[in-house]
Amino acid sequence: MMAAQFQGAPRSLAPYAVRTTRGRLHPEPEDPTRSPWQRDRDRIIHSRAFRRLQYKTQVFVYHEGDHFRTRLTHSIEVAQIARSLARALALDEDLAEALALAHDLGHPPFGHAGEDALNAAMRPHGGFDHNAQSLKHVTLLERRYAGFDGLNLSWETLEGLAKHNGPVRRPAPYIAEYDSRHPLDLGTHASAEAQAAAIADDIAYNNHDLEDGLRAGLFTIEEVGRLPLPSEALARLKADHPEAAGRRLPPEMVRRVISLMVNDVVEEARRRLSRLQPASADEIRAARQPVVCFSDAMRAANQEVREFLHERMYRHFRVNRAMQKSKRALQVLFQLLHGGPQMLPDEWRAQAGEAGTRQCALTVCDYIAGMTDRFALEEHRRLTDPLVGG
Numbered sequence: 001m002m003a004a005q006f007q008g009a010p011r012s013l014a015p016y017a018v019r020t021t022r023g024r025l026h027p028e029p030e031d032p033t034r035s036p037w038q039r040d041r042d043r044i045i046h047s048r049a050f051r052r053l054q055y056k057t058q059v060f061v062y063h064e065g066d067h068f069r070t071r072l073t074h075s076i077e078v079a080q081i082a083r084s085l086a087r088a089l090a091l092d093e094d095l096a097e098a099l100a101l102a103h104d105l106g107h108p109p110f111g112h113a114g115e116d117a118l119n120a121a122m123r124p125h126g127g128f129d130h131n132a133q134s135l136k137h138v139t140l141l142e143r144r145y146a147g148f149d150g151l152n153l154s155w156e157t158l159e160g161l162a163k164h165n166g167p168v169r170r171p172a173p174y175i176a177e178y179d180s181r182h183p184l185d186l187g188t189h190a191s192a193e194a195q196a197a198a199i200a201d202d203i204a205y206n207n208h209d210l211e212d213g214l215r216a217g218l219f220t221i222e223e224v225g226r227l228p229l230p231s232e233a234l235a236r237l238k239a240d241h242p243e244a245a246g247r248r249l250p251p252e253m254v255r256r257v258i259s260l261m262v263n264d265v266v267e268e269a270r271r272r273l274s275r276l277q278p279a280s281a282d283e284i285r286a287a288r289q290p291v292v293c294f295s296d297a298m299r300a301a302n303q304e305v306r307e308f309l310h311e312r313m314y315r316h317f318r319v320n321r322a323m324q325k326s327k328r329a330l331q332v333l334f335q336l337l338h339g340g341p342q343m344l345p346d347e348w349r350a351q352a353g354e355a356g357t358r359q360c361a362l363t364v365c366d367y368i369a370g371m372t373d374r375f376a377l378e379e380h381r382r383l384t385d386p387l388v389g390g
Contacts, residue, residue, distance in 0.1 A: 014090035016278040018191050022155035025182045026148040036154040037095035043151040044098055049105040049137045055372035057111040069208050071104050081200035088266045091193045099160040099197035106133025108369040109376040113323035117330040118365055125361050132172035133369050135161050139178055141366060159184045160194030188285040195292035203261045206305050207254045213313045214250045221249050227308055228301045233257045264298040329380040330368060336383050337364045
């Protein structure tokens with residue numbers, strides 16, 4: 001494919017920023033008013049999968065409260081951080097934003113409990129991976145356009161989705177299948193913009209889970225304040241606003257921790273870029289290490305936050321009870337539909353084929369992975385409660 005230059009691209013981008021696109025699987029004329037990545041972002045926002053993120057679990061199931069994060073609010077928060085990192089490093093903000101908005105499209109209902117349930121059910125068929133499912137959504141499952149399945153996103157956006165966690169040495173089945181038709185250079189790092197989106201996900205995830213855990217009463221601000229990063233943020237907060245107390249403390253603390261982490265990533269990235277002196281985005285991809293990442297000290301401090309959350313939030317009995325019930329609901333859904341695809345809606349039933357086959361499993365998995373929390377619970381009730389109509 002010929003590289004296409006968007007004529008309106010800003011001239012202030014760094015030489016290592018993504019400046020040209022390798023195109024799309026299905027060639028389309030370039031948009032006269034939008035760059036390829038602005039166009040990708042708009043297609044992602046208008047997709048059904050993106051809208052469904054509003055009712056998909058981050059940690060707390062949707063009915064547990066209106067102020068807890070969902071996959072949608074998380075994705076928007078990741079996009080904000082990704083744009084900030086891209087701006088500071090003279091990268092293409094629109095590509096970083098598109099990747100941030102799309103990175104969770106493949107998450108099933110009920111967060112990691114849902115992913116565990118589908119992975120177990122799909123183990124005979126290669127397992128389930130939400131990164132691969134995100135790629136599948138934007139390349140196959142979305143059906144909005146007359147000329148192709150999926151969203152026909154640019155190569156750079158698809159690359160960033162496939163390599164969300166870095167070079168892919170052992171790709172999930174769908175990533176391998178798609179790569180055989182439209183190679184994504186899986187063995188290299190992704191662009192610096194994709195790296196910015198990935199690290200923004202880490203920053204947003206941990207910090208906003210801290211705030212949600214405090215709101216839910218799973219731990220106290222005093223307990224969180226014993227961790228290095230929150231401790232530093234709270235000390236600065238007390239110095240600036242000695243009178244601050246009550247419900248203002250958690251969001252202020254989180255805001256300041258995010259600032260500490262963003263500044264650390266920018267400084268570390270600048271150090272690495274100064275050593276590497278990359279002259280193009282392809283030199284970023286070919287580097288031995290990622291360039292947009294935490295310093296060693298920040299990585300260690302962030303790991304302490306992660307371990308605290310695993311112990312005090314993700315393993316909390318209230319969270320585990322909700323997740324186990326949700327996981328069981330998805331297991332039952334999969335068993336019923338894999339054994340009885342005639343219960344699937346017409347469009348899905350036509351794709352499923354015979355009960356118990358691999359094709360049926362893949363179809364049922366796609367059907368369930370696209371559900372919101374509330375639709376999954378309703379579907380479970382429709383299929384298991386004799387008093388509820390279909």
